[in-house]
Amino acid sequence: MASRCATLLRSSRLARARIAPLASRSRCLTTEAVSSSAASPPPSSDPKIGRIVDDISGLTLLQAADLVTLLKSRLNIQEIAMPAASAAPAAAAPVEETAVEEKPKEKTIFNLKLESFDVAAKPKIIREVKALIPNLTLIDAKKFVESVPQVLKENMPKEDADKLKAVFEKLGAVVVLE
Incomplete structure (x- = not known):
């Protein structure tokens, strides 16, 4: 999800240069408006972490995306594809001790x-x-x-x-x- 957002944001930055007035109106949404409806997280025992959380929650979505890409590059974090969620498996059949012999693939x-x-x-x-x-x-x-x-x-x-x-x-x- 983060990689999709980062890609979307990169393309929106290019568009922002072309249509600056429209882009400034769409950036009005901050995470404060979103977080006011959500329950606040439990307070941290470390005041430094609390300040960082407060600062991050005050960022706009574009600023948060910039922060993520900057942290990824500075900390040298590779992007990995997240596995898609699948349906819960049905009741598993009992596993037999004898291994099922796989047929060798037929040569075509x-x-x-x-x-x-x-x-x-x-x-x-x-x-x-x-x-x-x-x-x-x-x-x-x-x-x-x-x-x-x-x-x-x-x-x-x-x-x-x-x-x-x-x-x-x-x-x-x-x-x-x-």
Whole structure:
């Protein structure tokens, strides 16, 4: 909340420079008017703390925001995000002693790797590799196939990788999903 107020106040300072008369009318609200309706806090045993509280309660909202930002910078206090309030949990179920085994996350992105191929199917595999990788020439595709094991395609969804694997296996190649 304090960080929202500080951000709001920073933007209002910029606007204040443009519209000074309107900003001076909106700053009339002080914390004295707010605190008069609230119950007063119990008196402190330390008179110095009592004076500080009185001085702070006499500040306007803009002055209080300036005080907060000045204290944060001087005391080197980092702003942290406050956790959002959540609904109270329902009656908790009894906790079992046996830990629930978590399933390992299923891999959804695969690399398609050409491990080996049947020598008789080499021309078909070269053509398929050339079609799969558009910037390869026929000579580059031949060199690519001859230097197995090679990664054909990276970062493929499981469905596409399975389809390509089936195509290459049908041609006589050994393809592995990594």
